[in-house]
Amino acid sequence: MSTTPPETSTPAVTEPIPLGGFSRGAAVETAPSAVLADASTTPRIIGFTGLVLFVLGAAAVVSTKALGPRMVSEGLGLLFAVVGLAFMLYHAVTDGEQEIRRMYGSFAAFWIVVSLVASFLPGPMGDATAEKAVAFYLLPWGVSTALIGLLFAVPFCRHETDDLYRNAALTALLAIGGLLSVGAVAAGVFKPDFLTGPGLTLALLGLAFLCAYLGQVDTSEGTGYTVAFSLGAFGAAVVCYAVARAAFPTLLFEGPTTFRLANGTLDVWKVLFRVLSGLAFLVPVVVALATRAPLWLKGVTAAIAVVGGGVVVTSMFANPVHTPPSAFLVPNGMILVAVGLLYLVVSLGMCSDNQFVTLTRRELSSYFLSPVGYCVLGGMAVVEWNQYRVFYSALSRAEGPMPEPIVQILLLAFLPVFALLLQVPVLTMRLVAEERRTGSLEVLLTAPVDETPVVLSKFLATWLFFLISWLPLGLFLISLRLETGVPFDYRPLLSFYLCLATQGLAFIGMGLFFSTVTRNQIIAAVLTFVGMIAFWQCFQLRQGQLDLGLPAAVQAALGRLSFIHMWFEALSGRLPLRDAMLFASVGAFWTFLSVKILEARKWS
Secondary structure, three states: OOOOOOHHHOOOOOOOOOOOOOOOOOOOOOOOOHHHHHHHHHHHHHHHHHHHHHHHHHHHHHHHHHHOOOOOOHHHHHHHHHHHHHHHHHHHHHOOOHHHHHHHHHHHHHHHHHHHHHHHOOEOOOOOOOOOEOOOOHHHHHHHHHHHHHHHHHHHHHHOOOHHHHHHHHHHHHHHHHHHHHHHHHHHHHOOHHHHHHHHHHHHHHHHHHHHHHOOOOOOOHHHHHHHHHHHHHHHHHHHHHHHHHHHHHHHHHHHHHHEOOOOOEOHHHHHHHHHHHHHOOHHHHHHHHOOOOHHHHHHHHHHHHHHHHHHHHHHHOOOOOOOOOOOHHHHHHHHHHHHHHHHHHHHHHHOOOHHHHHHHHHHHHHOOOHHHHHHHHHHHHHHHHHHHHHHHHHHHOOOOOOOOOOHHHHOOHHHHHHHHHHHHHHHOOOOHHHHHHOHHHHHHHOOOOHHHHHHHHHHHHHHHHHHHHHHHHHHHHHHHHHHOOOOOOHHHHHHHHHHHHHHHHHHHHHHHHHHOOOOHHHHHHHHHHHHHHHHHHHHHHOOOOOOOOOHHHHHHHHOOOHHHHHHHHHOOOOOHHHHHHHHHHHHHHHHHHHHHHHHHHHO
C-alpha cells in the first residue's frame, strides 16, 4: 500500500478578507447558519417573554395582597405568572446552553428554598391577635413553590454536563424526595389524622421528587436500582401495616363470637371465610419458594405468614382484645394502602426489565421530556385552580352550611368539560401517527416485540398521564380542609376519580385508534376531537335535548355513554358501576382495533 498522501490532503490557504468588502473568489465562512440561529432564538424569545409576564404577574399579586385592590386584579396577576412560568419552562426544556440551563437551575433552587421557608414559617402574617401556627403556609404556597422548583430542576439535570453540578442536583432531589416520602407516611402512622391533611400531599410530592431522580439515573444497577427497590420495599411495608392495623384489632376483639347466628347456631360460611383468610397468608410464601426469590424475601414472607396466620388462628378461639378498636380503614387505612401501592408500582416500573414495562416507561417519560406534556399539565393546572377559586368564592359567599356534596360546584362546570374535550386529542394525536411519519414505527415493529405490548404500552402510559393531569383538582381540597378545619364528605370525590379513570380508558383508546389509522397528527387530533364531541352529545341525548330519530333502545344505549351524566351520579354519592364497565369495554374495543391495524400494516 502506498503511503504517499494524495494531493488533496494539503489544506488550501484562504486569503484574509479586506475590511472594506469581499474580494471575488474569496472563501467566506458564515456561522452560525440562519436555521441554527432561529432554532435557538425562538425558545429564548418565548422564555424571556415568560420571565416578563411572570415578574409582572408576581408584582400584581404582591401589591394586591399588601396594598389592596389594584388596576390588575390578583386573579389576573396569577394568570400572568402561570403563563409566564409555562413559557419559561418551555425554554428550559428546549434550550440546553450552559448559561441558560444554569440560570434555570438557580431558578429551581430558589423556589425549593422558598418552599422550605414557607413550609416552616408561622402565620398568619400581620395578625397580632391570631395564634401563630407553624407550617401555616405549607398549603398552597409551600407545596406549589416546591412543584415549580421540581419542574425546572428536571430539565437542568437532563441538560447539565458537568458532573459536579448534576450530581449535586440529583442528590438534592433524592434527599428531598426520601425525606418527604418516608416522613409523611411515618407521621401518618403515628398520627392518622395527619394523612387526611397535609400528609397525603407531602407523600405525593416526595414521590414526585423521587420519580424525577429515578428518571435521570440508571435504575438497572447501582444507586438508582437501590433507591427504586427501597421505595418498593417501603411501599409494601406500608400496605402490610395498613391492612394489619385495620383488620387485626377487629379480629382479636370479635374473636369466635361472630361465628354464631342470632339463634345460637354455627355460621359455617363465616368459619370458612376465616379459615381461608388464614390460608391466604401462605400464598406469598408458596410463590417465594416456587420462584428463585432471594433468601431474605423468603424470610420476610415467612414472617408475614406466621404473624398473619397466628392472629387469624388466635381470633378463632379467643378474643384477647377487650376494648373496641377505633375506626382506621376509612379514610386513613385506605390512604396508606393507596400510597403504599403507588410506591410499589413506581418501584416495579423503574426496576423491571420486562418488555411491556420498559416500553411503558419509555412512553410515559416522553411526556415529561416534551413541551406537549408540560403544556397539558400547565393548562390543566390553570383550569383546576380557576375551578377551585370559583368553588372557594361560592363557599365564602354562602350564608349557611351548604348541602353535600359540595364538590359538585368544583367539577360540574363548562371549563372542566371543555378542557377534557381538548386534552384527550392533544395527548393521543402523536402516539402512533408521529412514529409513522418519522419512520420509527417500522424500526419498532421489526424489533423482537409484538404489536400488542407496543399498543398497550402507549395506551397505559397515556392513561396514567391523563390521570396525573387531573390529580391537582383533588389536592386543592386538602388546603380547604386545613384552612377551615371542617372535613367534607370525600366519598363523592373518590367516586368521581373512579369514573374519570374508567372514562379515560374509552377516551384514550379512541384517540390511540385514530392516531393509528393516519400519519398526520392534526388529522388524528381532529378525529379524536369529533369523537369527544360525540361523547358530549350523548349527554344531551340522554337528557332528551337531542333527537336523532333512532329507535328508543339505540338512544338509550348511546345515553349510557354520557360522561357528564356519570359525573352527576358520582358526585351525588352513587357509583354507576354498569356505566363504568361500559366505558372500560369501549376502551378495550378501541385498543383491540389498534392492535389489529398495526398487525395488518406489518403483514402488508
